[in-house]
Amino acid sequence: MLQVKNLNKSFGQMQAVVDESFTVNDGEILGLIGQNGAGKTTTFRMILDLLKPDSGSVFWNGHPFTRKDQDIVGFLPEERGLYLKMTVEEQVIYFAELRGQKPAVTKQKLNDWMQRFAVKGKRTDKIKDLSKGNQQKVQLIATLIHDPKLVILDEPFSGLDPVNASLLEDGIERLKAQGSAIIFSSHDMGNVEKISDKLLMLRQGETVLNGVTNEIRESFGDTRIFLQSPLTETDLLAIDGVTDVKKYQAGFELQLANPEVGKTVFAQATKNGYIREFSQQPPSLDEIFRMKAGVSNE
């Protein structure tokens, strides 16, 4: 279990992280979101003891996290780096050995991992001869092959196509099932929403959201409706409490002033009987992100 308590860090005038606290239990995934410069990488570096916080502390299973705990960590930095002249096998063995896993053990596990991530290439291929996507997979394998108990992935999905992104999602889920505590940062709310149990959103170093993903969404109330009915855009806008109507597939997406308005919309839409869709939901993480960040996350 990882506990981060009241971390503060500033670089000169700039306050990079302000009073940050969160907990990640074993078998739990925390999604860290925020724009560039929100303090995500600084947070990771403080957890890993690469940066000393100005104040606050990091605990692993109740004791302060130190360099002695580094063997249980699997860390994928945002800027990827591999030894281009090494072979896949040499590279993975070296990184795993640095985390205390014997070369023989790594050798045994490697084929399995290469299959799981569908790496196109042989163990004896030089890293520089692999495609960028495959290099990224090798980097992931090097990060995870020693079965880390604490996994920190900085933007693991960036640059992955949907097929490989879902391979990675499977990989993360697998670690979760094995009981690892996982933190990852992402720009893509889709990934965060899908796999994270908890969510932490940073804006210029300040925590703006912190909690269980579903609860955060729920806390905003069911102010969205996806609707496919005979009602037109004009009809919908005429309903009191509907603040916005957008085209959505064959129907509309409505923004409500409050969840109660949903009942009125439902009554209006179903007054002639059957309709194809009525789905009242809390706002998506993407919308919350935009609301909280004040601008688009793209």
Next chain:
Amino acid sequence: MNKFWVVCKQVIRKNIKSPTYIVLLLMPVILLGTIVGIAAIKNHTSETPQIAIVSNNAPLRSALLKSNTKKAYNVSKSITTKKAAETSLAKEKLDGYLTVAVKGSQVSAIYKSRTNGKTVDTTSLQNSLNSLKMQQTAAQLGLSAKQLATLFAPANFKTQSVSYTNGKETAQKNNQQTINSILAMVVTILIYIFMVSYASLIAQEVATEKGSRIMEILVSSVSPQIQFFAKVTGMFVLILLQVLVTAICGVFGLKYLSGNVQFLKDLDLSHVQPNIIIILVLFFILGITLYTILAAGLGALVSRSDQVSQAVSPLTMVGLAAYGASFVAMNSNTVLIKIGSFIPFLSQSIMSVRYAVGNATIMDAIISLVILAVSIVLVTWFTTRLYANHVLDYSDQKIWKRILKRN
């Protein structure tokens, strides 16, 4: 400690496969090969001249034939008459022929040679003839071999050169000074070559990892301090390997070439004093250590590997200055040279020479070594901090500003 060796092993393994290191390692082998090759070619082309010996005194002739132990010339034994010798000379089968005439106790000899033939070292012919005549005369006078030896024993003649330090005479054998200067020269050249090569090699090593962002993974797995020492240690193993290869080449080269090159023949290595060797080796080791450690720190300051030469150049410049100053120190002992021989980064070259040529006492050398050792400790402390603080710093700040920035 475990991870220390993992990193150390990695440095060795990676570099041993790199072309840069292999070329560096094989340089002395290639150099020696070239020299031996040239010597061999030179030996091959200077064939021994073919001569004939003609005499009216058969025992003297056969004695002369036997005296050619050094094979300075080949003798066509079948040619015994002047006429046959003339014919062979005209046909260019001989390069020359020696006619020895014995008349009573008088021995006279004429060596006739072709101008386009190979030249014979006539002094060796003359010497052989002289000693033969002497033996003959001695036999006639009834002298024993022992008496003969006593008669011709040369007077004992030795030269001695001295230098004065603090008014006290320090005796040095003649040959020794030359050898010491040569030794100091060799060590200074080696220090310079090793320093430039390995300083840039380790700086490159560090900068590549930083530039390719591998550093972040490394420092999250192994503390920068351990990493730093492991890298420097790995580099030392590589340097040691190089020293070994160079030393083996040196020994083989000396053995092979001393038989062929006059300059080396004249050197009597038995004159080498052990204390000079020890001091030179210490300066070599400590000097290289100082440069390597600082170079590793400088490598951590750059953001990309192509900035390495820029970061290391001040260091190599100082090395070059020390190298240049050591040549000055061969022949002069000015105040500037004296001061320089105590300053770390310069002392390894200047003091080596000053001590070897007898311009500095052993006490001076030891003081300079101690200063060097202390500075290594300080530089290591400073560099480890520098390394730990800057391996993850990718700002575009000027390198020297970063060194000065405390944090």
